[in-house]
Amino acid sequence: MGDSSIRAPVGSGLSCKGWHQEAALRMLMNNLDPEVAERPDELIVYGGTGKAARNHECYRQIVRTLKRLENDETLLVQSGKPVGVFRTHDEAPRVLISNSQLVPRWATWKEFRRLEELGLTMYGQMTAGSWIYIGTQGILQGTYETFAACAEKHFQGSLAGRFVLTAGLGGMGGAQPLAATMNGGVCLAVEVDESRVRKRVETGYCDRISYDLDEALDLVAGAVAEKKPLSVGLVANIADVMPGIVNRSSGDTSVLPDVVTDQTSAHDLREGYIPSGYTLKEASELRRKDPEKYDHQVLDSMVRHVEAMLELKKRGSAVFDYGNNLRGQVADYRDMHKAFQIPGFVPEFIRPLFCKGAGPFRWAALSGDPNDIRRTDQAVLEIFPDKDHLARWIRKAGEKVHFQGLPARICWLEYGERAELGAHFNELVRKGELKAPVVIGRDHLDTGSVASPNRETEGMRDGSDAIADWPLLNAMLNTACGASWVSLHHGGGVGIGYSIHAGMVCVADGTGSGGRRLQRVLTADPGTGVMRHADAGYEEAVRTARERGVDLPSIQN
Numbered sequence: 184m185g186d187s188s189i190r191a192p193v194g195s196g197l198s199c200k201g202w203h204q205e206a207a208l209r210m211l212m213n214n215l216d217p218e219v220a221e222r223p224d225e226l227i228v229y230g231g232t233g234k235a236a237r238n239h240e241c242y243r244q245i246v247r248t249l250k251r252l253e254n255d256e257t258l259l260v261q262s263g264k265p266v267g268v269f270r271t272h273d274e275a276p277r278v279l280i281s282n283s284q285l286v287p288r289w290a291t292w293k294e295f296r297r298l299e300e301l302g303l304t305m306y307g308q309m310t311a312g313s314w315i316y317i318g319t320q321g322i323l324q325g326t327y328e329t330f331a332a333c334a335e336k337h338f339q340g341s342l343a344g345r346f347v348l349t350a351g352l353g354g355m356g357g358a359q360p361l362a363a364t365m366n367g368g369v370c371l372a373v374e375v376d377e378s379r380v381r382k383r384v385e386t387g388y389c390d391r392i393s394y395d396l397d398e399a400l401d402l403v404a405g406a407v408a409e410k411k412p413l414s415v416g417l418v419a420n421i422a423d424v425m426p427g428i429v430n431r432s433s434g435d436t437s438v439l440p441d442v443v444t445d446q447t448s449a450h451d452l453r454e455g456y457i458p459s460g461y462t463l464k465e466a467s468e469l470r471r472k473d474p475e476k477y478d479h480q481v482l483d484s485m486v487r488h489v490e491a492m493l494e495l496k497k498r499g500s501a502v503f504d505y506g507n508n509l510r511g512q513v514a515d516y517r518d519m520h521k522a523f524q525i526p527g528f529v530p531e532f533i534r535p536l537f538c539k540g541a542g543p544f545r546w547a548a549l550s551g552d553p554n555d556i557r558r559t560d561q562a563v564l565e566i567f568p569d570k571d572h573l574a575r576w577i578r579k580a581g582e583k584v585h586f587q588g589l590p591a592r593i594c595w596l597e598y599g600e601r602a603e604l605g606a607h608f609n610e611l612v613r614k615g616e617l618k619a620p621v622v623i624g625r626d627h628l629d630t631g632s633v634a635s636p637n638r639e640t641e642g643m644r645d646g647s648d649a650i651a652d653w654p655l656l657n658a659m660l661n662t663a664c665g666a667s668w669v670s671l672h673h674g675g676g677v678g679i680g681y682s683i684h685a686g687m688v689c690v691a692d693g694t695g696s697g698g699r700r701l702q703r704v705l706t707a708d709p710g711t712g713v714m715r716h717a718d719a720g721y722e723e724a725v726r727t728a729r730e731r732g733v734d735l736p737s738i739q740n
């Protein structure tokens with residue numbers, strides 16, 4: 184039986200015994216809100232098959248347990264199933280979550296799927312199984328920042344008059360068209376599933392839909408010539424469109440994209456990438472009838488796709504991998520190691536931010552009232568008056584972002600700034616300027632919380648890409664600091680076997696205890712990122728540690 188119309192309760196009344204449990208309950212439900220989740224009937228939130236609970240029965244048991252959980256108890260969740268409640272203490276996390284972990288020798292998709300079929304595990308992605316997904320906005324700011332950094336590096340700071348070619352308009356990828364137009368650019372986003380394009384157009388993330396490549400390219404060329412921001416969602420398969428654009432750009436350089444990337448769910452061969460020549464229905468039949476053949480067809484398409492990306496790179500487009508392990512798939516299964524000539528977006532654009540402890544700070548208003556987010560937006564502008572780039576984002580987000588589920592906001596903040604804003608939010612709740620508590624969390628794609636050699640830790644200066652002690656330390660420290668809930672996941676973003684990462688969420692409930700917990704967590708959490716990057720030899724991180732007083736015994740401060 185499905186729970187297809189799950190919605191989080193809103194307002195200032197409690198259905199649990201404390202705000203930390205209540206927040207976990209509301210954010211779990213919010214992850215599965217039909218406005219938020221990609222396939223709520225299957226409990227799938229985003230990112231291929233990233234789920235919030237193992238099955239419907241487990242979901243209901245989690246809800247029941249959170250409602251009875253005392254303020255000195257902790258619920259343990261094993262890959263989406265509530266497995267135990269233990270007495271801890273009142274400033275301990277109320278929930279600890281472990282998702283998709285496998286012993287490294289067994290950490291393959293094949294083994295994972297076998298165990299999943301037995302009902303023993305689930306794929307938690309990053310914020311799906313850790314209950315802090317906030318819809319497409321979550322990735323919007325990261326994508327906006329990434330495109331801005333790309334513009335800075337390649338196009339004198341603006342994408343105006345630039346053609347961005349990408350694919351995938353799913354939960355995360357759906358942010359790309361708006362992030363491109365917010366940077367002034369013209370985006371052609373290729374998506375095989377018409378309903379996904381429609382959803383993005385309806386929610387204001389994409390300007391228009393097209394079914395024809397010629398028409399789409401005409402629209403793009405017109406907007407590029409006029410330097411007018413425009414996004415077009417083209418219903419088609421990227422494995423056909425990209426080679427098509429390569430062919431056309433041989434005779435006509437005006438169709439050569441300036442920026443090329445991809446956000447199909449390439450990390451998951453079986454579920455995430457539709458092979459060329461198949462409708463969605465045909466693809467799902469083949470997947471069911473002949474999964475091995477299906478994988479081969481997918482890989483054939485991926486190879487064509489990556490060949491086309493490499494060719495566009497050769498012709499001068501700024502091509503980058505956007506964290507979906509497309510390169511890893513063709514390298515591992517087709518020996519196409521040249522795919523790694525395409526740079527990853529983290530070393531290319533994001534690492535300098537990580538060195539300052541910067542990352543995707545997000546919050547949601549448990550009141551359900553959009554005015555609470557407006558008040559917090561105003562607080563960001565008041566507290567950081569000199570950060571123009573941040574102010575530009577907050578203002579644009581206020582204008583352009585349609586909330587999905589509970590009203591929420593995201594912005595990238597550095598070490599020090601996160602704790603400062605958390606303390607301020609707690610004050611706003613205490614003074615009654617917000618109608619209910621606010622949850623503060625982040626993506627697992629953050630400075631100290633992830634080991635993922637094809638993505639966040641690609642090309643670390645000291646070669647420590649695959650060292651996974653760091654996210655474990657991050658999760659243990661956030662637990663010791665008393666986050667409201669803490670999670671440790673495997674396989675998010677890039678798939679089983681490729682990453683280990685941790686999440687945390689902490690509630691600003693307006694109390695003294697809430698304030699202390701926030702201060703500890705929001706200092707320690709980005710502090711682990713400064714530590715990790717300083718340890719890897721990044722000067723910027725060493726400088727941040729020195730200036731901000733992060734105590735790193737092995738680093739000469």
Ligand code: NAD
Pocket residue numbers: 221229230231232322325350351352353354355356357373374375376379419420421422446447448449450451455456457458459505506507508628675676677
């Ligand atoms: P999703 O599964 O919700 O969406 C993927 C979309 O790709 C679907 O709409 C699907 O129809 C489309 N698609 C699949 N094959 C296609 C093809 N051949 N041509 C055109 N469209 C095709 O996933 P998502 O949440 O949007 O995430 C996308 C990818 O990005 C995942 O691999 C995810 O792990 C990764 N990711 C990256 C970041 C980042 O910061 N860069 C963050 C989170 C996730």
